[in-house]
Amino acid sequence: MTTINWELLINYINGNCNRHDAELVQNWCDEQQENLYLLTYLERRRAELQQPLKQTDIDEQWLRLLSRMFPTGQSITGRANPLKPFWFIGLAASLLLVSALGWFYYKNSLATDQLQIVQTNANTRNRVTLPDGTLVYLAPDSKLTFNGFGGEKREVNLSGEAFFDVKHLVNNPFIIHTEEHLSVTVLGTSFNVFVRKHLNPEVKVATGLVGVTTTGQHTHFLKAGEQLTSNVDSHLVSIKTVVAKDASALQSGTLYFDNCDANEIAQKIERWYSIKVKVLPGAKNARRFSGEMKDNGVAELLKGLSYATGIRYQFEKTNTLLLF
Structure with missing residues (x-):
């Protein structure tokens, strides 16, 4: 089970750790949902770290808070150096302000949120x-x-x-x-x-x-x-x-064609742009098409397909696309 210290976790939140350390934190989050909850919680509280805060018995109260948040045996270990940099003092004090009760309320609210x-x-x-x-x-x-x-x-x-x-x-x-x-x-x-x-x-x-x-x-x-x-x-x-x-076309914003005829091209356009497409007899003689095209709008897509396949196109007043 992955163990990380608090300074590494805060460096991750602030974007100040290298790739190896980032992978350690990500592996730690994958191991237990509690860990992911905590990371999300700390990121949401990060805005409070900008205010100057006094270090009044931070170490003792910090450890008391950790004992409430993490029962014995959970994976996160390690105690920060007493000579904490400013941002670490800010994190500890801001967490103390919300108290362990606030943490548990947040955690439990995730399960009971409205749809x-x-x-x-x-x-x-x-x-x-x-x-x-x-x-x-x-x-x-x-x-x-x-x-x-x-x-x-x-x-x-x-x-x-x-x-x-x-x-x-x-x-x-x-x-x-x-x-x-x-x-x-x-x-x-x-x-x-x-x-x-x-x-x-x-x-x-x-x-x-x-x-x-x-x-x-x-x-x-x-x-x-x-x-x-x-x-x-x-x-x-x-x-x-x-x-x-x-399969990842929606993520990449790219349409992929694999030896598609006019009917298959029409189906892809219908699904991608949520418009009605009608294939007329003239389009059946169009060349099949294999390749990929970046989505720069339906007009640009149709221009490229027309050049590659010989398909002609026209929009009706009802917003139906005709391929012929």
């Missing part, structure tokens, strides 16, 4: 940082619901599409629930989930191992570069190999 909802419209995307440090990249017309992750499981609800870069916590599985009879369970990995009404749900894995539970409580395990699709009507499941970086 938080993040929602995007047809023209927006959003990056969300969850309480555990997990990053979520929401596609247009998507909704994510979550709480403070105070229990043993980290659970969220998703409708729409999102890329998840999940913080690894070995004792706290991360679970995504959907309305389409599909759930995803991981400990720490990155993947994309697509779940929209009346469309086939998909899970694509960028890194790590992902467990996907479908209708009938069947669990399928996917590795990097694999995609699971569940038929919305028959609930039959298919798994195929895909380009791994395609």
Whole structure:
């Protein structure tokens, strides 16, 4: 079990430690959720360190506070040098101001927070940082619901599409629930989930191992570069190999095409920009396309695709995109 001293922890919060020390702190956070809670708490209190504070019996009261916050046997060890620099005195005194009771209230409130909802419209995307440090990249017309992750499981609800870069916590599985009879369970990995009404749900894995539970409580395990699709009507499941970086398209802001014909190109545009696309007969003779294109807006994307494939395009007054 990783042990760190307080000076190293504060250096990390202030951004003053090297890569090796930063990895030590990150490993320490991964080992116990209590440790991650403490780091988050200290970062939130950091603003108070700017005020000059008197050192009145700091050492004795500091150790008393630590004994309340950490029962015997927890992983963080070490006592700071009595000749503390100013910022360390500030940290100790500011923590004493809120007292151990305030710490425990904060910790427990994470478990009882009301549900938080993040929602995007047809023209927006959003990056969300969850309480555990997990990053979520929401596609247009998507909704994510979550709480403070105070229990043993980290659970969220998703409708729409999102890329998840999940913080690894070995004792706290991360679970995504959907309305389409599909759930995803991981400990720490990155993947994309697509779940929209009346469309086939998909899970694509960028890194790590992902467990996907479908209708009938069947669990399928996917590795990097694999995609699971569940038929919305028959609930039959298919798994195929895909380009791994395609799974992280929402994170990178890049669209990936793998030998796509006009219909497949239309599907990608529909999903990415949340617009209706209609493929007319003339587009069936277009060249297939493999490659990647940075998202600089739908107009720039269409110009590039038209040059590469020969597809022509036009927007109707109803905002439907025609490919021909």
